[in-house]
Amino acid sequence: xxxxxxxxxxxxxxxxxxxxxxxxxxxxxxxxxxxxxxxxxxxxxxxxxxxxxxxxxxxxxxxxxxxxxxxxxxxxxxxxxxxxxxxxxxxxxxxxxxxxxxxxxxxxxxxxxxxxxxxxxxxxxxxxxxxxxxxxxxxxxxxxxxxxxxxxxxxxxxxxxxxxxxxxxxxxxxxxxxxxxxxxxxxxxxxxxxxxxxxxxxxxxxxxxxxxxxxxxxxxxxxxxxxxxxxxxxxxxxxxxxxxxxxxxxxxxxxxxxxxxxxxxxxxxxxxxxxxxxxxxxxxxxxxxxxxxxxxxxxxxxxxxxxxxxxxxxxxxxxxxxxxxxxxxxxxxxxxxxxxxxxxxxxxxxxxxxxxxxx
Numbered sequence: 570x571x572x573x574x575x576x577x578x579x580x581x582x583x584x585x586x587x588x589x590x591x592x593x594x595x596x597x598x599x600x601x602x603x604x605x606x607x608x609x610x611x612x613x614x615x616x617x618x619x620x621x622x623x624x625x626x627x628x629x630x631x632x633x634x635x636x637x638x639x640x641x642x643x644x645x646x647x648x649x650x651x652x653x654x655x656x657x658x659x660x661x662x663x664x665x666x667x668x669x670x671x672x673x674x675x676x677x678x679x680x681x682x683x684x685x686x687x688x689x690x691x692x693x694x695x696x697x698x699x700x701x702x703x704x705x706x707x708x709x710x711x712x713x714x715x716x717x718x719x720x721x722x723x724x725x726x727x728x729x730x731x732x733x734x735x736x737x738x739x740x741x742x743x744x745x746x747x748x749x750x751x752x753x754x755x756x757x758x759x760x761x762x763x764x765x766x767x768x769x770x771x772x773x774x775x776x777x778x779x780x781x782x783x784x785x786x787x788x789x790x791x792x793x794x795x796x797x798x799x800x801x802x803x804x805x806x807x808x809x810x811x812x813x814x815x816x817x818x819x820x821x822x823x824x825x826x827x828x829x830x831x832x833x834x835x836x837x838x839x840x841x842x843x844x845x846x847x848x849x850x851x852x853x854x855x856x857x858x859x860x861x862x863x864x865x866x867x868x869x870x871x872x873x874x875x876x877x878x879x880x881x882x883x884x885x886x887x888x889x890x891x892x893x894x895x896x897x898x899x900x901x902x903x904x905x906x907x908x909x910x911x912x913x914x915x916x917x918x919x920x921x922x923x924x925x926x927x928x
Contacts, residue, residue, distance in 0.1 A: 570599040570600065570619045570644070571599055571600045571616070571617060571618055571619050571630075571643070571644040571645070571731075572593070572596030572599035572600050572616070572617045572644055572730070572731035572732060572735070573593070573596070573614060573615060573616045573617070573630070573631075573642035573643070573644055573693075573695065573730070573731055574589050574592035574593045574596065574614070574615045574728075574729065574730040574731070574735050574736075575589055575612070575613060575614040575615065575642060575695055575728065575729050575730070576588060576589050576612070576613050576726065576727070576728045576729075577611060577612050577697075577704050577726070577727045577728075577782065578611040578612075578725060578726050578727075579611075579724065579725050579726065579727070579782075579784065579785055579786035580725040580726075581611070582611065582725075582726075583608075583610055583611060584608055584610070584611055584612050584613035585613065586606060586608040586613045588613075588728075588739050588740075589606065589608070589613040589614065589615045590606050590615055591738050591739065591740075592615065592728070592730050592735045592736065592738045592739050593606070593615035593616070593617055593730075593735065594735075594738060595732060595734045595735045595738050596615075596617040596730070596731055596732060596735050597617055598911070599617055599619065599644075599731060599732070600616070600617025600618045600619045601617070601619065602618050602619055602620045603617075603618040603620070603626075603629060604616065604617050604618070605618070605629055605630050605631050606631075607631040607633065607640060609640070609699070611702070612640070612697045612704070614631040614640065614642045614695065614697070615631070615642075616630035616631050616642045618630060620831075620832070621646060621830050621831065621832055622646065622650070622667075622668045622669050622829070622830060622831055623666055623667040623668030623669075623831065624831050624832070625666070625667070627665060627666035627667065627668070628666045628667070628668035628670050628671070630642055630643060630670060632666075632670050632671060632674060634671075634674055634675070634678075637674070637675070637678045638698060638699035638700050639674055639677065639678060639696055639697065639698060639699065640696070640697045640699070641670060641673060641674045641677075641694060641695065641696050641697075642694065642695050643669075643670045643673055643674075643692065643693075643694040644692065644693045644694065644714050644731055645690055645691045645692030645693060645694070645709065645713075645714045646669065646690050646691060646692070646829065646830075647669040647672060647673060647688050647689065647690040647692060648689045648690045648826035648827065648829050649687075649688070649689040649690070649826070650668075650669035650672040650673075650690075650829075651829075653672050653676055653687060653688075654672050657672070657675050657676065657679060660679060662675045662678075662679070669690075673688070673692070673694055673696075674696065676688075677696045677705065682705060682707075682779040682781065682791045682793070683793065685707050685709075685777075685779050685793045686793050686794065688709070689826060690709065690826075691709045691711075691713035691714050692707070692708070692709045692714055693706075693707065693708050693709070693714040693715065693716040693731065693774070694706075694707050695707075695729065701784070702783070702784030703781060703782065703783055703784065704727075704781070704782040705779055705780070705781050705782075706718075706729060706774055706779070706780045706782070707774075707778070707779040707780070708774045708775070708776050708777070708778055709776065709777070710776060710777045710794045710796075711776055711777075712763060712773075712775070712776030712777075714731075715731055715732065715773070715913060716729060716730075716731065716773065716774040717729065717730050717731070717732065717733050717735070717736050717766065717771055717772070717773055717774075717913070718771065718772045718773070718774060719736050719739075719742060719770055719771050719772070721741075724786050725786070727782060727786075729774075732913045733766060733767075733768065733771060733913040733914060734910075734913065736771055742768065742770045742771060743770065744768060745768065745769040745770065746767060746768065746769065747765060747766065747767060747768055747769040749765055750765040750766055750767045750768070750769075751767065753765060754767060754914075754915060759917040760914075760916070760917070761914055763775040763776060766914060767914050767915060775790075775792075777792055777793055777794040777795065778790055778791065778792055778793070779791040779793060820846070820850060821850055821853075821854070824847060824850045824851060824854065825854060828851075828854075828856070833860060834859075834860075835859065835860035835861060835862060836848055836851070836859060836860070836861050836862070836889075837861075837862055837863075837924075837927065838861040838862060838863050838880045838883060838884065838889070838891070839863060839876055839879070839880060840863065840876045840877075840878070840879025840880035840881075840882065840883055841876070841879070844880075844883075845879075845883045848861060848883055848884075848887050848889060849883075849887065851887075852887040857888075858888075858889075858890055859887070859889045859890065860889065860890045860892065861880070861883075861884055861889040861890070861891045861892065862891075862892045862894065862927060863875070863876070863877060863880040863891070863892070863893050863894070864893075864894045864895075864896060864923045864926065864927045865877050865893065865894070865895050865896070866895075866896050866897075866898070866901060866923070867896075867897055867898050875895070877893055880893075894926065894927060896922075896923070896926055900926070901922055901926075904922055904925060904926055905922060907925065908921050908922045908925040911925060
């Protein structure tokens with residue numbers, strides 16, 4: 570999963586590495602495999618790593634390229650990183666690692682903020698330009714990977730992190746509730762959409778956005794993608810059979826992309842349509858001995874607390890290495906405080922505890 574934190578100053582003061590390290594501590598569960606801290610004058614970055622692509626220390630973060638004068642902290646996975654790496658090598662770039670972090674770094678050098686348009690995946694990253702003092706913060710198209718921001722009152726300092734509790738660890742956010750964020754949470758949305766958060770002093774970087782901060786703190790947002798539901802005449806005239814085929818191919822492509830990893834890949838198998846379809850597509854792609862995981866609870870008032878009978882059917886049909894986790898009610902209640910503590914913001918979902926325990 571990974572996570573990062575950082576601080577940039579705009580008034581000439583050096584960044585505070587101790588504060589950035591303190592912000593990284595709550596991110597340890599996101600990245601239990603490795604940690605790193607980097608500080609240079611007005612910028613400081615910390616990173617917690619979960620090793621998925623390039624398990625060597627060559628992809629350790631924060632990553633610094635002294636030749637290009639760039640430093641990066643990255644959270645996510647770029648599924649097409651190998652193709653982008655080949656393209657960049659054709660442009661003359663040299664690589665010292667086998668991971669996607671360095672690809673993001675050099676893609677930013679080659680294409681600037683437009684590099685985000687080329688990434689297939691989920692990501693949040695910060696790139697710091699040594700020579701210009703410019704800082705770029707970016708987030709994927711749907712905001713799958715989080716990125717929280719806070720500034721001091723005079724705009725002299727920017728802090729950012731992969732979770733809201735990490736920002737709170739810096740110690741200077743008073744915790745006042747944002748009435749707009751609260752309204753969204755309590756209304757139909759049941760979530761707090763970007764750029765708002767549940768707290769008045771914290772904001773989220775919007776999805777599909779690259780924010781450029783100049784040395785003096787001036788900010789420019791580049792929105793590189795917008796979701797549209799409009800249909801042109803070609804789409805309207807396309808027959809149902811064609812759309813069905815396109816959907817099937819899009820699902821295959823999505824599943825294939827997410828198999829990019831240097832560690833085993835598994836599936837959370839509920840036995841419902843979505844997870845069952847994913848297992849079926851993986852089997853059709855030749856995946857064998859896939860690890861699948863299901864979770865269930867005790868029966869309440871005659872209401873079944875698990876869907877094992879459905880997940881068992883899929884596991885048997887596709888011969889997966891299936892793991893069933895049965896959680897008794899006592900353990901469920903005991904896990905509730907830790908489940909809430911793991912949330913960056915309030916979440917409305919009855920299966921939060923299930924995902925927490927399964928993870």
